[in-house]
Amino acid sequence: MGPDAGTILITGGGSRRGIGRATALRFAGLGHAVAVLDIDAAGAADTARDAAAAGSPAVFSAHVDVTDQASVAAAVGAAQAALPPVTVLANIAGITAPTRFEDITLAEWERVFAVNVRGTFLVTQAVLPGMRARGHGRIVNLSSVSAQRGGGVFGASHYSASKAAILGLTRTLARELGDTGVTVNAVAPSLVDTDIFAGALSAERKAELAGTTLLGRLATPDDVAGVIAFLASPDASYLTGATIDVNGGSHLH
Numbered sequence: 001m002g003p004d005a006g007t008i009l010i011t012g013g014g015s016r017r018g019i020g021r022a023t024a025l026r027f028a029g030l031g032h033a034v035a036v037l038d039i040d041a042a043g044a045a046d047t048a049r050d051a052a053a054a055g056s057p058a059v060f061s062a063h064v065d066v067t068d069q070a071s072v073a074a075a076v077g078a079a080q081a082a083l084p085p086v087t088v089l090a091n092i093a094g095i096t097a098p099t100r101f102e103d104i105t106l107a108e109w110e111r112v113f114a115v116n117v118r119g120t121f122l123v124t125q126a127v128l129p130g131m132r133a134r135g136h137g138r139i140v141n142l143s144s145v146s147a148q149r150g151g152g153v154f155g156a157s158h159y160s161a162s163k164a165a166i167l168g169l170t171r172t173l174a175r176e177l178g179d180t181g182v183t184v185n186a187v188a189p190s191l192v193d194t195d196i197f198a199g200a201l202s203a204e205r206k207a208e209l210a211g212t213t214l215l216g217r218l219a220t221p222d223d224v225a226g227v228i229a230f231l232a233s234p235d236a237s238y239l240t241g242a243t244i245d246v247n248g249g250s251h252l253h
């Protein structure tokens with residue numbers, strides 16, 4: 001990929017140790033313009049600045065609340081006006097919580113689904129028309145091994161169900177877009193040591209989870225970013241509706 005690689009639009013790219021930031025830096029190095037959208041505007045700006053330093057020809061950042069249609073329309077519209085056409089969309093913004101089923105309030109259930117599922121729906125709907133018109137696009141959605149095996153890592157039933165919804169959305173959209181030049185795939189990581197756990201995952205539990213992988217370690221954000229880059233590359237032209245496991249062999253099926 002070179003300077004005409006187009007733009008990757010990344011939601012959830014503002015997290016300083018997160019998958020979105022690693023993805024921004026990876027695509028910057030591949031010559032993509034990078035749009036970083038996050039509810040954390042300062043974090044998004046930091047990532048955009050670092051993406052420029054990592055070789056991106058053009059960067060943009062903005063505040064977005066992916067649960068809010070007007071906020072998504074404004075941020076995606078501004079990104080599209082500022083940068084070359086969006087060729088890759090990475091729906092990475094997400095939240096989790098370890099709350100046991102009987103203790104989940106309706107508000108918490110709704111919030112997890114709003115960010116993880118509604119957010120992916122709204123951002124994809126905002127970005128898709130341009131991809132469809134140009135006859136090319138690569139959409140990558142973040143699911144989780146939690147969707148496949150029913151939690152068991154950190155996130156509870158609402159998280160697992162929301163990430164399973166992402167798999168259904170990914171497959172259905174891939175089917176609908178079959179002849180448009182737009183592919184839609186999902187990645188399903190096991191535990192990636194980021195700040196999504198907000199300090200609620202002990203070092204002992206992390207070590208235990210590392211021990212459940214065949215590779216004997218947790219995933220890094222870059223492990224996931226590399227697979228997203230593959231899915232956006234010409235080598236992945238014949239993949240759509242797929243779920244790529246990035247789980248170190250912790251879940252084989």
Ligand SMILES: NC(=O)c1ccc[n+]([C@@H]2O[C@H](COP(=O)([O-])OP(=O)(O)OC[C@H]3O[C@@H](n4cnc5c(N)ncnc54)[C@H](O)[C@@H]3O)[C@@H](O)[C@H]2O)c1
Nearest residue numbers: 012014015018019039065066093094142144191192194196
């Ligand atoms: N870390 C893991 O172990 C793991 C495993 C499997 C899947 N995932 C998924 O990968 C994605 C990224 O996870 P991460 O570990 O990098 O998390 P993270 O917490 O480091 O980053 C998530 C980002 O999403 C942003 N965000 C949250 N709510 C938002 C909203 N309403 N609007 C816009 N942005 C919002 C946050 O500000 C944050 O920058 C998530 O979808 C997560 O569910 C993570």
